[in-house]
Amino acid sequence: MKMLKRLSAVAAIGCALSVFSLNALANSKLHEKYNALLDKHVVTIDGGASTQVDYKGFKRDQSQLSSYLDQLAAVPPRTFDSWDQNTQLAFLINAYNAYTIDLILTEYPELESIRDLGNFFSSPWDKEIAPLLGKSRSLDDIEHNLIRGDNKYSEPRIHFAVNCASVGCPALxxxxxxxxxLDAQLDMQTKRFLRDSSRNKIENETLYLSKIFSWYKGDFEKNWKDTNSVFEFILLYKDAMALSSAQVDLIKNGTADIDYLEYDWSLNDTKAAAKN
Known part of the structure; x- marks a missing residue:
């Protein structure tokens, strides 16, 4: 029923907005409602290293979130294709994150993890919850086909921007x-994530990194800014991790060990944090 209502709203908005007006909205104006919600319901913690999400607040403002998602869904593929790549990528990242929040709200507060929304036969990332660019899509489709597919954007920093609603994720x-x-925002997100010693750190001769670097290792081996490995990517952000010259040499020489930290899938919710 919710999907039918959204599709009806999409049709109405699509009739009202011309290709010209959608192009005019392509950047900040299209995302104004979502920006206001994030500003209101995302809380910075740990000196700016991460954030927590006030899902209770998002629940109160769910109609505004739905209105924003209707705007995204009303963008036709031909309009999306007319945008520059940074505008396209910003659109897709916002869509992924906003639909993830919307998915959480379907069962909130009766869940402890996004994984609670899946079952033995399918994961929450497989559910077709997002009418976007002409078809119903899952979160996996948005991330792995639209954002990462065909190496169209060749942008490893998206892994510090897309958010899976979990404590182990990079900050929303x-x-x-x-x-x-977009370039500055992605750079800030990457530095923020690498600066967070609960997710990435070096001790003695071992780099302890988020499992993101293991799961998506191949995305860090595609010559982005002349980097072809996780080690080389990390060295681009050595200042964020406060690496000493000796630690830099250790990584450059390939003699550093690497260990991936356990990923915390618990819901990154301000309510849950208040209990601890």
């Missing part, structure tokens, strides 16, 4: 992504 950014500032 407290503002919407926009094409004109």
């Amino acid at each position: 950014r407290e503002e919407a992504y926009v094409g004109e500032r």
Whole structure:
């Protein structure tokens, strides 16, 4: 029923918005509602290293989130294709994150993890919950086909921008992504994530990294800014991790060990944090 209502709303909005007006909205204006929600319901913690999400607040403002998702769904493929790549990528990252929040709200507060929304036969990331760019899509489709597929964007930093609603994830950014500032936003997200010693750190001769670097290792081996390995990518952000010259040499020489930390799938919710 919810999907039918959204499709009806999409049709109405699609009739009202011309290709010209959608192009005009392509950057910050299209994402204004979402930006306001993030500003209101995402809380910065740990000196800016991460964030928590006030899902109770999002639940109160769910109609505004739904209105934003209807706007995204009303964008036709031909309009999306006319945008520059940064505007496209910002759109897709925002869509992934906003639909993830919307998915959490379907069962909130009666869940402890996004994985509670799956079952033995399918994962929450397989559910077709997002009418986007002409078809119903799952979160996996948005991430692995639209964002990562065919190496169209060749952007490993997206892994610090897409958010799976879990404590182990990189921070949900407290503002919407926009094409004109995307490079700076992705760079800040990468530094923020690597600066967080609960997720990435070096001790003695071992790099302890988030499992993101293991799961998506191949994305860090595609010559982005002349980097072809996780080690080389980390060295680009050595200042964020506060690496000493000796530690840098250890990584450069390939003699550092690497260990991947356990991923915390518990819901990254301000309510849960308040209990601890």
